[in-house]
Amino acid sequence: MVIFYRRLPKFEYIKPESQNMLFEILSDNKNCSVYAGGTDLIPKLKKRLIKPPDVLIDLKGLNELDYIKIEGGTLKIGALSTIYSVATSKIVIEKFNILSQAAKSIAAFQIQNRGTIVGNICNAVPSADSAPALLVLNAKLNIKKKDGSRKVNIDEFFIGPNKTVLDKDEIVTEVEISEVPSSFKGIYYKLSTRGKMDLATVGVAVLLGSDNGRFSDIRIGLGAVAPTPIRAKRAEELLKGEKINKELINNAARIASDESSPIDDHRASATYRKIMVETLVKRAICRLTEVG
Ligand SMILES: Cc1cc2nc3c(=O)[nH]c(=O)nc-3n(C[C@H](O)[C@H](O)[C@H](O)COP(=O)(O)OP(=O)(O)OC[C@H]3O[C@@H](n4cnc5c(N)ncnc54)[C@H](O)[C@@H]3O)c2cc1C
Numbered sequence: 001m002v003i004f005y006r007r008l009p010k011f012e013y014i015k016p017e018s019q020n021m022l023f024e025i026l027s028d029n030k031n032c033s034v035y036a037g038g039t040d041l042i043p044k045l046k047k048r049l050i051k052p053p054d055v056l057i058d059l060k061g062l063n064e065l066d067y068i069k070i071e072g073g074t075l076k077i078g079a080l081s082t083i084y085s086v087a088t089s090k091i092v093i094e095k096f097n098i099l100s101q102a103a104k105s106i107a108a109f110q111i112q113n114r115g116t117i118v119g120n121i122c123n124a125v126p127s128a129d130s131a132p133a134l135l136v137l138n139a140k141l142n143i144k145k146k147d148g149s150r151k152v153n154i155d156e157f158f159i160g161p162n163k164t165v166l167d168k169d170e171i172v173t174e175v176e177i178s179e180v181p182s183s184f185k186g187i188y189y190k191l192s193t194r195g196k197m198d199l200a201t202v203g204v205a206v207l208l209g210s211d212n213g214r215f216s217d218i219r220i221g222l223g224a225v226a227p228t229p230i231r232a233k234r235a236e237e238l239l240k241g242e243k244i245n246k247e248l249i250n251n252a253a254r255i256a257s258d259e260s261s262p263i264d265d266h267r268a269s270a271t272y273r274k275i276m277v278e279t280l281v282k283r284a285i286c287r288l289t290e291v292g
Contacts, residue, residue, distance in 0.1 A: 007046070011052055011056045025055065030054050031051075032056075065173060068091060076174055086100065095179070121141070122166065126224050132204065136221040138154070139177045141172050143172055151176070187287060190202075191276055204284055206220050214241060214244060218236050224273070246291050246292070
C-alpha cells in the first residue's frame with residue numbers, strides 16, 4: 001500500500017498557557033481538536049484520514065499536566081506525561097510494573113519521547129498498547145471541561161474504534177490508578193510482526209493475585225482483538241477463587257479467546273488472532289503462576 005503524505009491542512013493554531021484559556025476555547029463550540037504529542041493526530045491530518053479542525057489546540061503549554069506522582073497510594077499520571085517517562089518511572093516500575101512493560105512496548109524512543117499515555121488512550125484504537133494494562137489496573141480517567149469534571153473508569157471510556165465518551169469540550173487531565181497489592185504480578189505480551197516497531201496484532205495483559213495456591217484475583221486485558229480494548233471477564237470469573245491448575249488455565253485461555261471478536265486485516269487473520277489470544281493468555285498465566 002502506498003501512502004501519500006501531504007502538507008497539513010489549514011487551521012488556526014492555539015497553544016493555551018492556562019486551563020481556563022483552554023476550556024474557554026473548547027466551550028466556544030468551534031470545530032476544535034486538541035493534541036499532546038501529535039504522534040497520532042498529525043499523521044492522520046497529513047493523510048487526510050480525519051476532517052481537519054478549524055482550530056488545533058496544542059496542550060503542551062499546560063506544564064502543570066506533566067507529572068507522575070503517588071498520592072495516598074494512588075498513582076497519578078498527568079496528561080502530558082510522555083510514554084518514555086511512564087515506562088522509566090521508578091514508581092511505575094516498582095508498583096505498577098505492567099504499565100511500564102506496556103509503555104516500553106510502544107514504538108521507538110522518538111515516539112516514546114513525544115507521545116503521551118493519555119494520547120494513546122484518547123486515540124482509542126483497539127491496538128493501543130497501554131490500554132490492556134490500564135484495564136487490568138482498573139485505571140480511572142479524570143476528565144475536565146469549563147464548568148465541571150467527571151471520573152470515568154477506563155472500561156467505560158472506549159465506545160468503538162477511535163471513539164470515546166469524551167465530549168467535544170472535554171479533555172482527559174489525568175490517569176489515576178489505585179494501589180495494587182505488592183504481591184500481585186503482571187505481564188504484558190505484545191504480538192507484532194516487528195516487535196515494538198509495529199502496532200500490536202494481539203495485546204494481552206494479565207494481572208494476578210494468588211493466595212495459598214488459589215487465584216485470589218485475576219484480571220485479563222485484551223488489545224487489538226475487538227472493536228475496543230476489553231477485559232476477558234468470563235475467563236476471569238472461571239479462575240477467581242479456584243485452585244491453580246493447568247487444566248483450568250487452559251479452559252480460561254479458551255474462554256478468553258471466545259470473548260474476543262477480532263477482524264481480518266493486513267496484520268493478521270481473525271482466526272490467527274483468536275488462536276494467539278488463547279496461546280498468550282495461557283502463557284502469561286502459566287508464567288505468573290509457575291505452572292509448567
Ligand atoms: C511511527 C509510529 C509508531 C507507533 N507505534 C505505536 C505502538 O507500537 N503502540 C501504540 O499503542 N501506539 C503507537 N503509535 C501511536 C501513538 O504514538 C500513540 O498512540 C501515542 O501514545 C499517542 O500520544 P500523543 O500524545 O502523540 O497523541 P496525539 O497525537 O497528541 O493525540 C491522539 C488523540 O488523542 C487526543 N488527545 C490527546 N491528548 C488528549 C487529552 N489530554 N484529552 C483528550 N484528548 C486527547 C487527540 O485529540 C487525538 O485524537 C505509533 C505512532 C507512530 C507515528
